[in-house]
C-alpha cells in the first residue's frame with residue numbers, strides 16, 4: 001500500500017464549492033520517520049492530526065495541527081529522551097498549481113504528507129536539550145557536570161532565556177512555558193516556510 005495513503009484527505013464533497021468547509025480528526029502511526037538529526041519523530045510513532053479543509057476559489061486551503069512525540073538525544077549530556085511535540089501548518093492546494101513548489105489537488109484528494117513533513121522537520125530542534133538547564137558533560141571526565149559549575153559556561157539559547165525567569169517562579173509553569181516557547185518558535189518557522197516571498 002502507498003505509504004502516503006494515511007496522509008490523504010478526501011475533498012470530493014467540497015471541490016469547486018467555495019465557502020464549504022470540513023473539519024476532521026484522526027490518528028495514525030507514522031509510516032516513515034521525520035528528521036534525521038538528533039531529534040526525530042520515528043516511524044511507528046502515533047500522530048494525532050486535526051485538519052480543517054476550506055474550499056476557496058483557487059483550491060483547497062488546509063490548516064492542520066499535528067501532535068506526536070519527539071525522540072531526541074540531548075546535545076549536551078547525550079541522554080536520550082522523548083517529549084510531546086506539536087506543529088501546525090497552513091497550505092493552499094491549488095486546482096492548477098502554477099509553480100513547481102505549489103501543492104495541488106489530485107483528483108478528489110489532497111496529500112498532507114509533504115507540507116506536514118516540511119513543518120515537522122523545520123520545527124524539530126537542531127540542538128535538543130533534555131531540560132533547559134542541562135549542565136552537560138564535563139569535557140575532561142565525561143561525567144555529568146554539576147549544575148553550578150556548568151551554569152557559567154552554558155550559552156543560553158535566546159528562546160530559553162525568556163524561560164529562565166519563569167523557572168524561578170516555580171517549576172509548575174515550566175512545561176507550559178516550554179510549550180509556549182516552542183509553539184512560538186514553530187509558528188515563526190512555519191510562517192517563514194509558507195511565505196510565498198521567500199520561495
Ligand SMILES: [Zn+2]
Pocket residue numbers: 074075076077078079129130131134135136
Ligand atoms: Zn541533557
